[in-house]
Amino acid sequence: MNTTSTSVAQDAVLQRGEARLIHEGGLHARPSIKVTKLSKRFQSRVWIGLSPNGPWTDAKSIARVMAMKTPINTTIHFAAEGEDAERAVRALVALVEGDFVDAPDDAS
Amino acid sequence: MTQVDSKPICFRGTPVSPGFARGCLVILDEAVPTPTRTRGTADEERTSLQDAIAQARDALAQLMAATDDSEAEAILSFQSEMLDDEVVTAPAFDAIMTGVAAEAAWNAALEEQIREYREAEDSYFRARASDLCDMRDRVMRQLCGATSATIPAGAIVVANDLPPSRFLEIAWDGGGAVLFEGSPNSHVAMLARARGVPMIVGLERGALQGHQEAIMDSVNGMLIASPDAAATAAYEEQQKLAAQAQAEEAGYLETPAATADGTRVQVLINVADGTELDRVDPAHCDGIGLVRTELLLRTMADLLDEEKQFLAYRRIMLWAQGKSVTIRTLDAGGDKPIPGYTVDGEGNPFLGIRGVRLSLQHPQVLVTQLRALARAATFGPLKIMVPMITAPRELDQVRALLETAVKDLRQTDVPCAMPQLGMMVEVPAAALAVDTFAADFYSIGSNDLIQYVTACSRDSSPLAPLQDPLQPAVLRLIREVVQHADRQQTAVSLCGDMASDTRCIAALLDAGMRCLSVAPAALGRVKGVVAHYRVGRMAAGDVQGGHS
Numbered sequence: 108m109n110t111t112s113t114s115v116a117q118d119a120v121l122q123r124g125e126a127r128l129i130h131e132g133g134l135h136a137r138p139s140i141k142v143t144k145l146s147k148r149f150q151s152r153v154w155i156g157l158s159p160n161g162p163w164t165d166a167k168s169i170a171r172v173m174a175m176k177t178p179i180n181t182t183i184h185f186a187a188e189g190e191d192a193e194r195a196v197r198a199l200v201a202l203v204e205g206d207f208v209d210a211p212d213d214a215s
Numbered sequence: 216m217t218q219v220d221s222k223p224i225c226f227r228g229t230p231v232s233p234g235f236a237r238g239c240l241v242i243l244d245e246a247v248p249t250p251t252r253t254r255g256t257a258d259e260e261r262t263s264l265q266d267a268i269a270q271a272r273d274a275l276a277q278l279m280a281a282t283d284d285s286e287a288e289a290i291l292s293f294q295s296e297m298l299d300d301e302v303v304t305a306p307a308f309d310a311i312m313t314g315v316a317a318e319a320a321w322n323a324a325l326e327e328q329i330r331e332y333r334e335a336e337d338s339y340f341r342a343r344a345s346d347l348c349d350m351r352d353r354v355m356r357q358l359c360g361a362t363s364a365t366i367p368a369g370a371i372v373v374a375n376d377l378p379p380s381r382f383l384e385i386a387w388d389g390g391g392a393v394l395f396e397g398s399p400n401s402h403v404a405m406l407a408r409a410r411g412v413p414m415i416v417g418l419e420r421g422a423l424q425g426h427q428e429a430i431m432d433s434v435n436g437m438l439i440a441s442p443d444a445a446a447t448a449a450y451e452e453q454q455k456l457a458a459q460a461q462a463e464e465a466g467y468l469e470t471p472a473a474t475a476d477g478t479r480v481q482v483l484i485n486v487a488d489g490t491e492l493d494r495v496d497p498a499h500c501d502g503i504g505l506v507r508t509e510l511l512l513r514t515m516a517d518l519l520d521e522e523k524q525f526l527a528y529r530r531i532m533l534w535a536q537g538k539s540v541t542i543r544t545l546d547a548g549g550d551k552p553i554p555g556y557t558v559d560g561e562g563n564p565f566l567g568i569r570g571v572r573l574s575l576q577h578p579q580v581l582v583t584q585l586r587a588l589a590r591a592a593t594f595g596p597l598k599i600m601v602p603m604i605t606a607p608r609e610l611d612q613v614r615a616l617l618e619t620a621v622k623d624l625r626q627t628d629v630p631c632a633m634p635q636l637g638m639m640v641e642v643p644a645a646a647l648a649v650d651t652f653a654a655d656f657y658s659i660g661s662n663d664l665i666q667y668v669t670a671c672s673r674d675s676s677p678l679a680p681l682q683d684p685l686q687p688a689v690l691r692l693i694r695e696v697v698q699h700a701d702r703q704q705t706a707v708s709l710c711g712d713m714a715s716d717t718r719c720i721a722a723l724l725d726a727g728m729r730c731l732s733v734a735p736a737a738l739g740r741v742k743g744v745v746a747h748y749r750v751g752r753m754a755a756g757d758v759q760g761g762h763s
Contacts, residue, residue, distance in 0.1 A: 127554040129513070135339060136293040136346075143296060169296040170303050170328065176340055180552065204554055206513045 122151075122192040123159070125184045126203035134177035138207045143169045145202055151189025153199070159184050166199070223443045224426075226419050228393065230433040231404040234413030235454045236391035237447075240429040240440060241366050243374035252359060254316040261308060264317040267357035272298050274353065278383055286409045290379040290402045293343075294350040303328065318358050325351040342401045349378030371429045371438070373418075379403045387412045391431045393438050395420060464739030468499050472742040474724065475749045481730040482741055483539070485710055487511075489527065492534045495735045502538035504658065504732020505600070505710040506531060508584070509547045515555040518545070518580045521587045528591035539596045541658065541708075541732075543639070544584055544613070546570045546602040556580065565666065565673070570603025570639075575612055585613075585620045592632035600658055604638040604645050607652050614653075637706075643667050646692045649699050657700055658732070661711025665689055684713045685722055694726040701727065708732055720744045 130138050146153040146166040154163035155172060163186060164171045177183065183203055187195040254260065275295045279288055297303050307324035311317060325347060332344035366372060368386035376396045382403050392407060397416030407414035413433035426440035430450045434457065439446050472480045483504030484495060489511060511527055512518055532540055547553045548569025556577065561567035574581040588599055601613050614636055624631040640646050641660035649657065661684060662673060668688050671678040683689075693709070700707035708730035713719040715737035723731065724745070733741050 127552070129552055129554065132339065136343065137289045140289070140292055140296050143300075165302070168302040169293070169300050173340075173343070174331070176335065176337060204514050208513065 122187045122196045123185065124196040124200040125159070125182050126200045128177060128179055128181045128183050128203055129206050130179060133179045133181070134172065134175065134183075136173065139169060139172045141202060141207050142172055142199065143167055145198055146195065149187070149189070149191045149195035149198075151187045151192040151195050153185065153187045153192075153195050155199075156184045156186070157181060222441065223446050224421070224440050225446075226393075226421055226423075226438045226440070228415040228418035228436050228438065229399070230414070230436040231397070231399045231416050232407035232412060232414035233434045234391065234411065235434070235450070235457065236369075236371055236389060236413050236431040237450065238369045238371050238390050238429070239367060240423070240426050241370040241372050242423055243366075243372055243377075252318075257312055257314060260311045260315075260317040260320075263358060264307060264311065264321060264354075267317070267321075267354050268298055268304065270357045271350070271354045274357075275380065278380055282383060284406075284409055286402075286405050287379070287383055290346065290406065291383075293346060294353075294380065297347070297350055298354070318355060321354060321358065322351070338398065342398055345376050345378060345397075346402060348376075349380055352378065353380060371431050373423055373429075373438075376401075377403050379406055382406055391415075391433060393418050393431060464743055466739075467742035467746055468739040470742075471501065472745045474745055475747060478729070478750045480724070480745045481708070482738060482745070483541075483708070483730070483732040484735045484738065485732050486531065486735075489531060492531065495738070497534060497536050497538060499738055500538075501730075502535055503531065503540045503542075504708050504730070506540070506542040507546065508543060509545050509551050509553065512545065513553065515553065518553070518556060518577075519583055521583045524584060524587035525590045528587055528597070529594055532591050532594035532597060535595055537595050539598065541598040541600050541637070541656075541710075542588060542591075543600045543602055544571070544574055544581065544588075548573050565663075571601050571609050571613065572603060572605075574601075575609065578616065581613070582616055582620055585617050586624060586631075588634060589617070589621050589624055589631040590629060592634045593630050597632075598635040598637060598656060600637050600639055600656075602639045602660070603642060603663075604640075604652065605642045606644070610636070610638055610652055610654060639710075640664065640696050641667070643692070646696055649696050650703075654705070656706040657696060657708075659693055659696060659707070659709040659711065659728075661689070661693075661709055661713040664692065664711070668692065684716065684719050690722055690726055693723065693728065697727040706730065715741060717741070717744050721748055724748050724750070 128134060142155065143166065153166040155166040156163045157175065157177065164175060166172060166185065185196045185199045255263070272295055275291050279291045282288055304324070307320040310320035310323060329344050329347045329351070332340055332347060335341050366385050368388040369390040371391050371393060372385065373393045376394055377392055379402045382392070383406070387410070391413035394416045395418050397404065399416065404414060404416065413431055415431065415433045415436055415438060418438060423440055428441060430439045430442045430446065432450065432453060439450070442450065472482045474480060481501040483502045484500045485505040486492065486503050487507050487510040512524065517523060528542060546569070548557045548567060549565045557573065558568045568576065585599070588597060591597055599617070601610060604610050617636055621631055621633050635655035637656035637658065638645065638652060638654045639660045640649060640657050641663035643664070645652065646664060665682050665684055666673045669682050671682045697707055707728070709723060709728055710732035713723065714731035715733040717740060720731070720741060731741060
């Protein structure tokens with residue numbers, strides 16, 4: 108697990124985490140849907156990015172997540188802000204690390 | 216055929232889902248309906264679009280509930296998730312508020328997105344453009360109150376492109392789909408393959424209007440409109456041959472493999488994550504020749520979870536019903552990274568720290584796997600195979616760890632058995648000096664062996680001609696390993712793609728190989744090729760090159 112909370116002033120409230128994408132073919136439709144559906148289960152705002160410094164993309168938007176066209180073997184970064192931010196980041200990191208295998212599909 | 220006013224005419228295209236079909240020809244021209252509705256106030260327009268989107272989502276949900284395959288479910292849920300996304304829909308609602316009609320606003324909002332996908336470099340993303348068109352048109356039809364044409368069951372449907380959700384609404388029943396556009400990567404092509412519906416894409420343009428009947432051959436990529444008696448007869452012959460080949464394969468499937476002169480050949484299956492076992496009858500094979508555990512265990516947590524591994528291995532042993540099961544220890548590295556375990560950023564990963572080299576650097580992970588395997592060995596003849604062995608001491612070190620693991624399990628009264636310990640022969644150094652290793656069995660990993668013998672990267676398509684598995688260098692190494700194993704009365708098998716490749720099977724049997732581990736889907740085909748082979752067909756002596 109690479110979930111860490113940082114106390115850097117500029118993102119004092121951000122929870123962050125990262126995970127290596129090992130999915131064959133990269134972040135295609137199926138894994139992207141799992142990312143957005145899982146993100147929407149949390150109250151927090153959740154972002155996804157390809158570097159720890161951003162730019163950040165709304166992880167709840169399938170259009171935006173797909174538009175990243177993330178290839179396999181990329182390190183994916185997550186950031187979240189809100190009451191359940193830590194849980195959100197931990198869940199998303201586990202989702203990517205586990206190669207989307209046992210991901211809960213339903214948001215409801 | 217009874218068609219008098221139309222002469223038979225043949226069109227060619229790219230087959231993406233093999234099969235044959237014959238039936239009435241339905242030419243779909245489902246252009247987006249021209250809106251006949253009158254524009255209301257901005258509020259009314261907004262409500263109309265909201266309703267249309269909601270109805271489209273309901274229709275997708277109904278289709279999802281009615282399908283049983285995960286491919287279809289994924290395609291439909293992508294569209295449904297897009298409809299849910301404000302990034303997609305907000306521009307349309309914004310435009311409506313400035314006075315634009317709902318359908319024009321919706322079209323314009325989607326236009327930009329679709330264009331981006333169409334212009335993507337990656338063919339996968341380009342193929343998603345048709346999913347978005349499908350979604351756009353579905354909402355559009357709701358908005359304009361249009362319904363799509365009903366298609367009779369079993370028809371041959373010709374269309375520009377067929378949206379996945381439209382594909383799922385059609386009763387195919389022996390019919391097929393022919394598209395002017397489309398690609399092998401498109402979702403609809405995946406759906407067609409998954410459901411066994413014949414499909415041709417990229418059909419050459421021509422006048423199809425006026426033809427009533429057609430024959431479709433998506434093995435050779437042909438659509439014959441208004442076939443005459445000769446074309447129909449040729450089609451029936453083709454279809455019969457294909458059915459015979461299939462029936463013949465099915466016939467071989469059920470009996471143990473043997474050559475034409477009665478020499479028994481073992482045919483086992485390769486297993487990746489275990490899901491393929493649900494589709495194979497254990498009676499149709501001689502066991503499992505390779506379980507790729509790196510596809511079963513994908514995270515560091517899995518690697519250290521003895522109980523989870525034990526349950527996974529036990530499930531495989533129970534499936535095999537007492538037949539031999541060879542499970543390979545973790546072969547991570549190369550092109551198969553596991554985060555936190557494999558080495559990042561190696562300059563040359565295929566020649567780097569992978570397979571047993573990595574296992575010996577992580578003894579805790581290896582011992583966890585060996586313990587789980589020794590426990591599962593109480594459920595049948597389990598063999599442990601070690602990948603990427605280069606020097607005898609590597610195998611000796613694994614054996615020492617295995618013996619300690621079994622001793623520890625016994626001391627704590629955990630049921631276990633001592634499995635056989637063998638090696639993959641895939642590094643040329645091991646193949647050339649195979650007599651120096653203390654292995655209980657050998658399994659030739661032809662994919663890596665070819666890569667290392669020819670110094671050609673497996674994933675380089677320009678180098679494919681140099682990687683001919685039938686070249687003398689590869690066949691001589693295989694023959695030498697088999698001869699050594701025979702002298703030692705040690706079991707030897709081959710578990711690479713060569714074993715499933717019908718062009719290679721005779722050469723392997725010539726080399727003395729009597730045990731093949733193949734892809735589950737190739738079982739019948741491989742047994743059929745073996746059945747037509749005669750031992751001693753070739754003169755004794757060195758293996759010749761260039762069998763083609």
